[in-house]
Amino acid sequence: MTAPRPTPPSGGRVEMIHGAGGKAMAELIASIFAPALANPYLAQGNDQAALPIPAGGRLVFSTDGAVVSPLFFPGGDIGKLAVNGTVNDLAMAGATPLYLSTSFIIEEGFPLADLDRIARSIGAAARAAGVAVVTGDTKVVERGKADGLFIATAGIGVVPAGLELSGDRARPGDRVILSGSVGDHGVAILSQRENLSFATDLESDCAALVPLVAAMVAAAGPALRLMRDPTRGGLAATLNELARQSGVGMALEEAAIPVKPAVSAVCELLGLDPLTIANEGKLVAVVAPEAAETLLAAMRAHPLGAAAAIVGTVVEDPRRLVRMRTAFGGERIVDWLAGEQLPRIC
Amino acid sequence: MTAPRPTPPSGGRVEMIHGAGGKAMAELIASIFAPALANPYLAQGNDQAALPIPAGGRLVFSTDGAVVSPLFFPGGDIGKLAVNGTVNDLAMAGATPLYLSTSFIIEEGFPLADLDRIARSIGAAARAAGVAVVTGDTKVVERGKADGLFIATAGIGVVPAGLELSGDRARPGDRVILSGSVGDHGVAILSQRENLSFATDLESDCAALVPLVAAMVAAAGPALRLMRDPTRGGLAATLNELARQSGVGMALEEAAIPVKPAVSAVCELLGLDPLTIANEGKLVAVVAPEAAETLLAAMRAHPLGAAAAIVGTVVEDPRRLVRMRTAFGGERIVDWLAGEQLPRIC
């Protein structure tokens, strides 16, 4: 996946000294993070990276903390998730993500081999998303004071002048497009939880949406009102957020929302609603009606949007409700999750 | 400190639901973070902030994770520390810090009143440093999976064209200037550890070095080679890092290094070396010899540099050793900390 590098440490574990700011930390960084993430900005070797200022447009800045459990799951790991969590938040503004920072909080005793694997996953995810990890920080906390590893990433992107996507721009009549099936990530994580003990082939959808977004911006231009990735809280939370922010309602068609059979099955088994389950490689777009079909076609032409669908319409509603025509023919509200307790999924 | 705001929640605790991406999370953000950090970029309400691109120069990007224990300590708290940790890393490049992101990882059960206090501390520290917290993320992990609260911040600053400060720019003959006494932060934290049980009036030096840096850049201009804040690992680690990065040695004068009596006393009691203890409001500058006195005068004129001192000289040394003439008249190496175990201090 990368150029030859020193053999990863095996058998060793992270100790408090690895976070103490001394030689052990420098060695940890040099042996694990530097080779996995290598780029000229990171190589400056300072406590900060100096970067060229992008020409024109606006900066976009976002952060995400990855606290997923388990750290490795079908379709990804905490490293990939940490990269894509921030990259996608940048992409949702129509931005081209450029630079990432990574802040590691590591529990004493964490296997160095796992850290190495995760660092390489971060490197691979960053390359896939076209971003460079240019600066970072490493802390170690006592055993029992964290859950193996947490990673907070922050990212900088640039959005061209004239492209203004924001959650408050949905207008009645606009179409709501979903880029693919919902619930894959959350269910893939759930499948790894011992106490739920079910098995499925399902993989997390964790992916950087950057190229899909580029195709969408190219296809829809200013007709694109906004995008958002339905992560924690799932599609339900995201649509309610957008409805609240734009002061509108939404009318969804349940039959149009793609849900994989395994996701449906798990939801039936556990009494969950696929619309409230986290995704890490999906987006919701709101687009002016006249551009909806063009945008949909562009999305479907891209592997990350192959199952894209128009799932609803923005409607006027002072109560800002998200309503849904059920596949069965009735109508219901799609509300925020009131309080179901799911394992930590992102 | 800020405009009137809703009464902070009292008695309540953070629950898993506060991190689940639903209404409880939105309410937590609206009631605690939004009022404490209010600014127009944060108010965009998206998963990212869109920001004007600064004109000219270079961007500077940095991150820091704050994992300090205890969360509240004399002279500060984890919120202030998280802001200044990143702000200072930006300032060390000569940058004007502009924007911060905050990523909160909160342990289930954390008192909402403490979270509110910390959020307000972040707001105050950001205002003091002239930065805006423009985007954030909040995760909640199960009880026992974190240590109350971790905060990762990332920051963007801008450095004017022509100002190039970097750890590899120290040259033999340059002077090493320290902005004030060493060890205050680490000892203030240690004083709060039950198992060490000593008492002192000492306060953490935690502060944003931005205005001091502005004065320094104005005074020394291109004669300023580099700056770095001696945080974890203390002055010893920072000077060794710089020696390694620049390929030089350093010759220090122990008598010139300011150490407060309480810091000396605690170090004697516990067998620690003040030069290895963390600071959070100090900087080391390396400057061309001809500008050293001018720079020193400018630093001393600023409250954050009132006790500034020329503490040494950069020397040629293929072994990149940091040596020190002791106050007693002998000479010794100032090495990186080999492995003392200190409580978590930043």
Next chain:
Amino acid sequence: MCLAIPAEIVALHPGERALVSLDGVTKEISVALLDGVAVGDYVVVHVGHALARIDPEEARRTLDLLAEAAALTAEGAA
């Protein structure tokens, strides 16, 4: 609370346990409440226990009745 779902028995495990499959999702459950469960049976699964066997014949009959009732009016027939 009374959430339950029909799933197919795909393997019998020791200790009155069985593996069920629901559209390819498999899960181990207890079959302590049902005697004589066999691979291929569909059972109603509730909080990890098989509560009842699905009778395929009765299911077919119910669906027939449903279809019949649905076809009684013009709209249903449309």
Next chain:
Amino acid sequence: MCLAIPAEIVALHPGERALVSLDGVTKEISVALLDGVAVGDYVVVHVGHALARIDPEEARRTLDLLAEAAALTAEGAA
């Protein structure tokens, strides 16, 4: 390992404990190894225990001898 430092007794606490001060830094230690410790005494503190009392008179005498020895040569007198 034998790190120890003289500190002043500033208060006596119950249970053979005392508060010592070192340049304003205070710490509670055990005085179980020394009889008759009094406020104002300086004691040698090692891993939280007072090991020995400092004799001010002897200290002064040692310093006198030091000063004397240091002044013996021209360089020392300079």
Next chain:
Amino acid sequence: MKYVDEFRDGGLARGLAATIAAEAEPGRTYRLMEFCGGHTHAIARYGLEDLLPQAVRLIHGPGCPVCVLPVERIDAAIALARRPGITLCSYGDLLRVPGSGGTSLLKAKAAGADVRMVYSTLDAVAIAQREPERTVVFLAIGFETTTPASAVALEQAEAAGLGNFALICNHVLTPPAMRAILAGADGLAADLDGVIGPAHVSTVIGAEAYDFCAAEFATPLVVAGFEPLDLLQAVLMLVRQINRGEARIETQYRRAVTPGGNRKAQALVERWFEPRGAFAWRGLGSLPASGLKLRPAFARFDAEARFDLAPRPVADPPACECGAILRGRKRPEECRLFGTGCTPDHPVGACMVSAEGACAARWSYGRFRAAPAGQAVPA
């Protein structure tokens, strides 16, 4: 999903709805109570009200065991969970239920109590085996559907000789509650034309258990599956009985329910549990012989006996209309707290507690529907 998807066919639904509309007699109202929270949830989730004619009015019954659990029993569980050494396990549904003073098991967990969500009773037994230094208490709740799972757990704990496993029994019985509603427990007669009988409860107790509805209260009852077509078909069956003036016990959910039920499950429950003299239901008050407790011979597994739990009765919130709603005399929108003081995020009364509660289902899935005249629609 076999035996599921077939019963969710929207095309058949439209036909069935048309038939129901056609068969419902003009000017007549069919007041049908679905006893079970599972039905209430399905009605809301599939928007079934939109498919039924105005003449058919569905009334949500008390069949959500979480909703009807009295506050004092939550309080007692929270107090027990807070004791050192105790690990309290329960189904996820129960953990959010508010006790007195705004507390809940989840809040107790946040404050440090060892409270764990389990999917199955057997998970709790496994915890007790894995962590012998903890005393694991399973907070058992549920109708007859769920009680056998508790019995199996007790069998396993007994076989494994576990001394560190106990159970708080909150299991309740369907027939006594149904009887109380039909009888008008507070002196008011129930104004119901028919009852949609529980699906999964009935797999255990059998359809014969409802004979009293017809015999004593001349009320027809159809045991129905939880899928939306099951429900519609049951509605049609009830409409037909009512039109004919009949009052029989029928089973729509024949693929899983027999007249006699699951005898093995019944025997296991019988071995471990016996009826309480009376049990308090939120909204309905104390009902005779409506709850189960562990038999005295098994006191070692009975957390109520072992830990001296003495739940102290807490009055239902005064403004809450749950009692009237659970008897079909009021609709959720007619409570003045609905959607204002009382929401699923901050429930006041029993019916707002679980997603299967009448008020919660109405709020979460159906609040867009027109509010009753003279009442503002909550945003």
Next chain:
Amino acid sequence: MKYVDEFRDGGLARGLAATIAAEAEPGRTYRLMEFCGGHTHAIARYGLEDLLPQAVRLIHGPGCPVCVLPVERIDAAIALARRPGITLCSYGDLLRVPGSGGTSLLKAKAAGADVRMVYSTLDAVAIAQREPERTVVFLAIGFETTTPASAVALEQAEAAGLGNFALICNHVLTPPAMRAILAGADGLAADLDGVIGPAHVSTVIGAEAYDFCAAEFATPLVVAGFEPLDLLQAVLMLVRQINRGEARIETQYRRAVTPGGNRKAQALVERWFEPRGAFAWRGLGSLPASGLKLRPAFARFDAEARFDLAPRPVADPPACECGAILRGRKRPEECRLFGTGCTPDHPVGACMVSAEGACAARWSYGRFRAAPAGQAVPA
């Protein structure tokens, strides 16, 4: 800091250094061993070598209890720490010491063992009181300075009736080690002109404990404080004795050391501990009556007895020159691993383990000084 700052005066130091230089006789070498690691550390920290004339050669002795603890005793402590239910407490210095196979107590902690750093023995007793479900084992180490602190902890544990507190005794004795060096335990005579005697050990055992140095080995000894002026003064006192051909026991650190020492501390130690037949020292080998163990009457507090610890002897690393260094026959730079295979981050031998070890002090504070002829200077 009173009684500290006065003894760190750089001005006096220069004068004293000049006097020493003046009094050192031309052509003569004064080989003085500072027994104690505290002195070794002070010499390095203050750069005292720069102040002394070439004629005075300071030789670092074995007086760092961490350095000389044999690997097998670390191994045993690690194995015990890994047992469930055990909380192993020790001073920070000890936690990094490598055992066999690159392990250490810190690494065991990282891998899940409950290992805690304490500042004082009494902290370990407090943990045992606070956490009665844990068995708290204090890994005791140290010379006569530190043994009384262990005795006080045992007194407290006894008074509190603690059944969950025990101690692994690694306390060692200064005089037998000093005797071994002066006697040339391996058959080679020690080539020392004088000894700088321990500061804080001597506050406990008293200066009289060293009479044998003069009496049996005709070697002068000056008990010196740990401050740099104390050391310089002691050097001057030794130079003067040597010049005069004397071999007396003198005390420079009179402000804290008496001839008889701390009788109360001695009595407490006597109550709890008795000498072992022999004790192994890293670098020096087994020395008779050089270590202490708990008296059999207190076996209940003796972790070695209670947990059946049987340390399995591990040979010192073959290339390590510690033995020769601790006897003053080699300098750290003369070991071929010094700074290459062996550094404070990755210590191989005893002398590199603690900051007070001869090799570690040399490496961390003094490696800029010229390397011996024919040997490359490590970077």
